[in-house]
Amino acid sequence: MLKRERQAYILHQLNLHNKVLSSRLSEAINVSEDTIRRDLQELADSGRAIKVHGGALSLSFSEFNIHNNNVYGKDEKQIIARKAISLIKENMVVLTSGGTTINELARSLPRELKATFISGSIPAILEYSNHPNIDVIVIGDKISKNSRITIGADAIAKIKSLKVDLCILGINALDIEHGITDSDWDVAQLKKVMIESSQKVVALAISEKIDTYQPIHICPLRNIDYLITELNPDDERLAFYKKTGVQLI
Amino acid sequence: MLKRERQAYILHQLNLHNKVLSSRLSEAINVSEDTIRRDLQELADSGRAIKVHGGALSLSFSEFNIHNNNVYGKDEKQIIARKAISLIKENMVVLTSGGTTINELARSLPRELKATFISGSIPAILEYSNHPNIDVIVIGDKISKNSRITIGADAIAKIKSLKVDLCILGINALDIEHGITDSDWDVAQLKKVMIESSQKVVALAISEKIDTYQPIHICPLRNIDYLITELNPDDERLAFYKKTGVQLI
DNA sequence: CATAATGTCGCAAAATGTTGCAAAAAGACG
DNA sequence: CGTCTTTTTGCAACATTTTGCGACATTATG
CATH class of the missing domain: 1.10.10.10 (Winged helix-like DNA-binding domain superfamily/Winged helix DNA-binding domain)
Structure with a gap:
């Protein structure tokens, strides 16, 4: 170089x-x-x-502009992003949700990685499309202003028609009893079908989301193959999850 | 050699x-x-x-090139964007192509404007989705790295299923003999169906694209309702186009 | 304050550039 | 066709830049 x-x-x-x-x-x-x-x-x-x-x-x-556009918990999310990237192999087809953790992942993808990414998240798509070796497929539909992802029947139908190698979800809440849950109905619907359309499912969550839950159910823990947090997999806070058979990274 | x-x-x-x-x-x-x-x-x-x-x-x-995000002919494009915006009425459904002129339009939309924008252009979608009162619908498909818009059969099928009020196209070349032409086959296919799916069609072009042509045909001039350049509609360079019945703005 | 991580400095090896020069190739012209 | 000029190319000697290493200094952190 x-x-x-x-x-x-x-x-x-x-x-x-x-x-x-x-x-x-x-x-x-x-x-x-x-x-x-x-x-x-x-x-x-x-x-x-x-x-x-x-x-x-x-x-x-340098500026005193502490008006920080800094995402909350950015360092943790970078750790998570790096771990998640290690699961992505050459020429895989990867489906990703939205959220700041996913954005961090998108920004951190190594230059040499060749893969296909499918997403309805506008910020993530932007990052993917800046990448020299990544093919990007956009899930079309109406944009939800809150989450900046496309939601709706078209998006769901499109995702249902896929069968990808890997699905990477940024998640809002998970606990042993309720599994993975969310606060947004539309987003939850999307995540459900994304999980069904993938061989392997990776859940990304900063540790503070562990042992919390939200009103909308997405899936039980057993549907998740990998759970990635910024913690060491042997951390005691994850001990319960280890027993469920989810692979911790 | x-x-x-x-x-x-x-x-x-x-x-x-x-x-x-x-x-x-x-x-x-x-x-x-x-x-x-x-x-x-x-x-x-x-x-x-x-x-x-x-x-x-x-x-x-080159630092210089990166540092000024100056789009070529930015001033002209801002004039064009303002003229185009005057055609967009409350609650219209508008279909837009990609290109720097369209991006300028997207950036310049007045805050109060309520409308629905449909597009497959990533930079344009980004601008639209920052807007408080605009609903955004994304045309999904594979992203073309050159043009940063979604192209392919899905995108075309989706556009065909629409019938919108207004279609705004940034165009690459137009002349009396060949009509509107382009250099990119995929983009040209998209523009063709966009024109068919719209009640009214607006073409945006900086004046230097007038009287030029490219290899791929999109449509004859008569399919265009409005032609917007940075020039005064009475400018002599546009005289020939005036006769064709296209409305100059 | 002890320890590990990082940084600084000087140095030498390797890679790359520069310059002057001469041979080869190409072109100009009677 | 032969002679002259110009352009292009490769070579060799020398200069410069880039890079990694080791010894030693400094900083971060518990």
């Missing part, structure tokens, strides 16, 4: 995540951390990034 | 991959790296590539 190209990549990552870690960049681009540091130094010198111990921050951090 | 031929090949590779390595090119074309370097130097001097240590990058890497 050329130096200029690398720096452009770093800037791109900075725009997406507002922060980069030297360690992770060095892994991703496959150069030594020294090189990354020198790049960050140059970017900092030319005023395009703010260098800090361990990596760099986007310029938006 | 001749010099000219070689440079054309290099540019082609640049467009394809956004980067070239001197080493690879020298292998591929079977000339010394010196020669490649001289070629890259010339391409850089004439502003067709960005030379960096180890090879060259496509112009899209």
